[in-house]
Amino acid sequence: MLITVLGYYGGYPYKGHGTSGYLLQDEGQNILIDCGSGVLNELSNYIDPLQLDAVVLSHYHHDHTADLGVLQYNWQLDPQNRKHEVLPIYGHTQDFVNFAQLTMDGVSQGIAYNDYETSEIGPFKFEFLRTIHPVPAYAMKITKDDKSIVYTSDTAYFDGLIDFAKGSDLLITDTNFAEDKTGKIWHMTTKQSGKLAKDAGVKRLMISHLPQKIDVDTMLKQSQNYAGNVPTINAFTGLEVEV
Numbered sequence: 001m002l003i004t005v006l007g008y009y010g011g012y013p014y015k016g017h018g019t020s021g022y023l024l025q026d027e028g029q030n031i032l033i034d035c036g037s038g039v040l041n042e043l044s045n046y047i048d049p050l051q052l053d054a055v056v057l058s059h060y061h062h063d064h065t066a067d068l069g070v071l072q073y074n075w076q077l078d079p080q081n082r083k084h085e086v087l088p089i090y091g092h093t094q095d096f097v098n099f100a101q102l103t104m105d106g107v108s109q110g111i112a113y114n115d116y117e118t119s120e121i122g123p124f125k126f127e128f129l130r131t132i133h134p135v136p137a138y139a140m141k142i143t144k145d146d147k148s149i150v151y152t153s154d155t156a157y158f159d160g161l162i163d164f165a166k167g168s169d170l171l172i173t174d175t176n177f178a179e180d181k182t183g184k185i186w187h188m189t190t191k192q193s194g195k196l197a198k199d200a201g202v203k204r205l206m207i208s209h210l211p212q213k214i215d216v217d218t219m220l221k222q223s224q225n226y227a228g229n230v231p232t233i234n235a236f237t238g239l240e241v242e243v
């Protein structure tokens with residue numbers, strides 16, 4: 001599996017870099033995971049967006065869905081060159097208003113996922129876990145052959161993430177705060193991300209959903225410190241990781 005970072009900021013885009021979006025590829029399949037602000041533009045540097053096989057959304061906050069409407073227009077305006085008749089867009093149904101937006105007549109089709117059964121999307125197996133966030137959001141575990149990627153989506157830290165991420169080859173975490181952040185938070189700190197990677201025994205950690213106003217080297221250094229022996233990298237636009 002090849003995963004390419006298309007956007008990595010939490011909340012809003014900044015200085016030419018977008019919010020959450022990851023392109024997952026293998027066996028000629030192109031799956032877009034989250035579709036944040038700036039993601040469609042960046043995606044077109046790698047593939048024609050009409051060549052997508054599916055989109056999978058972790059939740060309906062704008063920094064994960066901002067470019068979905070324009071992606072649907074992209075498919076609507078160029079029907080001749082689409083890879084599929086309609087674009088499958090996977091989302092949860094805990095929010096019916098937003099789920100309904102995934103379907104656009106003759107262009108895209110919303111498909112429900114849930115946390116009690118596996119979704120087969122192309123050659124990939126997707127499993128979902130409800131996270132702790134102000135709106136319903138789902139972490140996802142993507143498996144192909146004997147390799148797995150876990151993406152926490154947006155979440156406050158909770159112990160259930162350890163089991164879910166256990167032994168994965170790559171863990172991508174929502175790391176929006178430095179280690180000294182206190183009080184009620186809806187994302188993880190560098191300390192929590194690093195410790196999660198270590199406790200789950202993952203092979204690699206990628207910190208993402210990064211803050212705009214904290215130096216990335218500081219975020220990385222802190223995360224690596226708590227991750228112990230787990231090699232840690234920070235997400236950046238165009239980063240490609242082979243799993």
Ligand SMILES: [Zn+2]
Pocket residue numbers: 010011020061063064154209
């Ligand atoms: Zn977010």
Ligand SMILES: [Zn+2]
Pocket residue numbers: 059061133137154
């Ligand atoms: Zn969110």
